[in-house]
Amino acid sequence: MLSEFTAIPGRSLAFWRMVGAMLVLVLMGAGAFFYVEHHGHAVTGMNNQIVWGLPHVFAISLLVMASGALNMGSMSTVFAVKQFEQFGRFSAFLSIALLVGGLAVLMLDLGRPDNMLLPMVYMNFRSMFTWNVFLYTGFMTLCLLYLWTMFEYKQYKKLVGTAAFGWRLVLTTGTGSIFGVIQGREVFGSAITAPTFVAISLTSGTAIGILLLVHTYRRTGRQLDDKLIFGMRNALIFFLALVAYLLIVEKFTRFYDPSSYAVESWILNGPWAWLYWLGVWGVGVLIPLVLMFNREIGNSVGGVLVASGFVVAGAFCFVAHTLLAGQSYPFDLFPGYVTSSAFQDGVAGSYVPTLSELFLGLGGVGISGLIFLLGIRFFRMLPEKAVAPAGWELPWTP
């Protein structure tokens, strides 16, 4: 079934234009970093109520996608869906690329980036951030080892691939738990936050994988069996249903608790409600589901690509909503009282991101893109011909 793995030629002007575009993004990110570093975070839209802004949205979205990008590899190594084995290398490498981009943004947005190595020296094991230091470095290590076993030591592939699969579940649980363990802000502090992050990683990781895979094959003139993409479409539909289920269960549970009426009503009707309804539900779940369930659109690769684009944008909206709505909700220091002060007590936090934040976030995308492009250019990541095994029929089509 497997044809020979080769690197893409990467000699065309279009390829180097893409590399150039990514380099420009990286330079924009670097410029934004030095600008913020020189002037302080006052030049960002962040303030003392909303201390995590657009850079964190980019960073966490990339990290969540990095975990999910391993789906294709895990499907074949762990769940024996052999037709995706040919995308294992691509999948593990994409995970690394996205992880590096996300981590770079996270590190460069620190108030004291010159102290960025301190978390490796002083550790507080009650902090989710400390756990995440281990989870990110461990995940990257496992992805590299997984990649290595796929290249050379195939007898260890299942072992390392399974470890990477387990690790990525813990990794995204750790990312979601950054918010899930916070009890002091009413919008955060839910046990279901972490599983929802895992589900979002499954959808967005699969979607970004589909987008990059199809574009790489199309632009390099290689053969990619549509049936393989439709197999991923089916997985994407299942993952989207899982996201919808978790979102509904969360709201259902919260609305059973009268003390949550105020905060939940604020989420569904407040200043960030548009992001929840349009972004998380509309763009992230409903539109892609409608597209993929449509007999004509769902059965075309172009349709699946459009749906995947919506899913990626929806994951971005989910992370943005979790962060921004969660921080904007006014602190309820004295329940039963209306509070006011010179420190914005009693009012919803406002946040308007600045260009420097956007550029820093895009810098992370640029780093991921650059690593990805150079990776497929110099390493044998993808088979010349990706075909579905003979006799394999999709269990379901729209």
Added chain:
Amino acid sequence: MTMDRRSVLGLGGAIAAGVALAPGLHLIAAPADKSTPETAPVRTGKRWAMLIDTTRCTADCTECTQACRAENNVPLFGDPDRDIHWIRKVELRDQNRRQAPISLPVLCNHCENPPCVHVCPTEASFIRHDGLVLIDKHRCIGCRYCIIACPYKARSLVFYKTRPPRDANPNVPIRAAGVVEKCTFCVHRIDDGKPPACVEACTKANKGAMLFGDINDPNSEISQRLLKEKTQTIRPDLGLKPHVHYKGI
């Protein structure tokens, strides 16, 4: 020297493994002797706390906040969203507007179970042995997770680069942009046997709304008043055991 791609991948894996394991090696290293005079923890057997009598606090009085700014060189940038507030006056109105508004100062509650300390990845936020929750500014990386975790909005990020004013108090650390700071209960004054600046200012203004003391001493005024008077803390439901008590709410 040339390397084939497999070797590059292998080397990359080995480097990443080293990076991942390096922090772990730190775990099994011999513990450093932390008992040098400079770093020896304060073991006074004390537990500092504050009692704020809101019935004696008036909306027009800002003696406590002004004294705090002067004592700790806390600047005002004129940017309400990004100003640093170690202590702030908050006005409360009951939702039915049946009671007169209440004015009170809100500051770091120096909790017994401080979420800011729990989430700090580098242990820059820590609890001193006398219960003070403090920040080691040299160890703070400016991740702001503590600001997210604090339910009292008691922490501020230093958004602007500043220079200490000419008449700055030399007993407090220089302000660094990009790190988080908050009320220290005027730790430098406590160690000199003085009350926090806000409490002293409140007393000097004949308000007597703020009382500071050691609740481990059963004969201290604060212990006696906490025993006899009806007081409450902010958000006791969170289980943080804050050590700023309020009377009259």
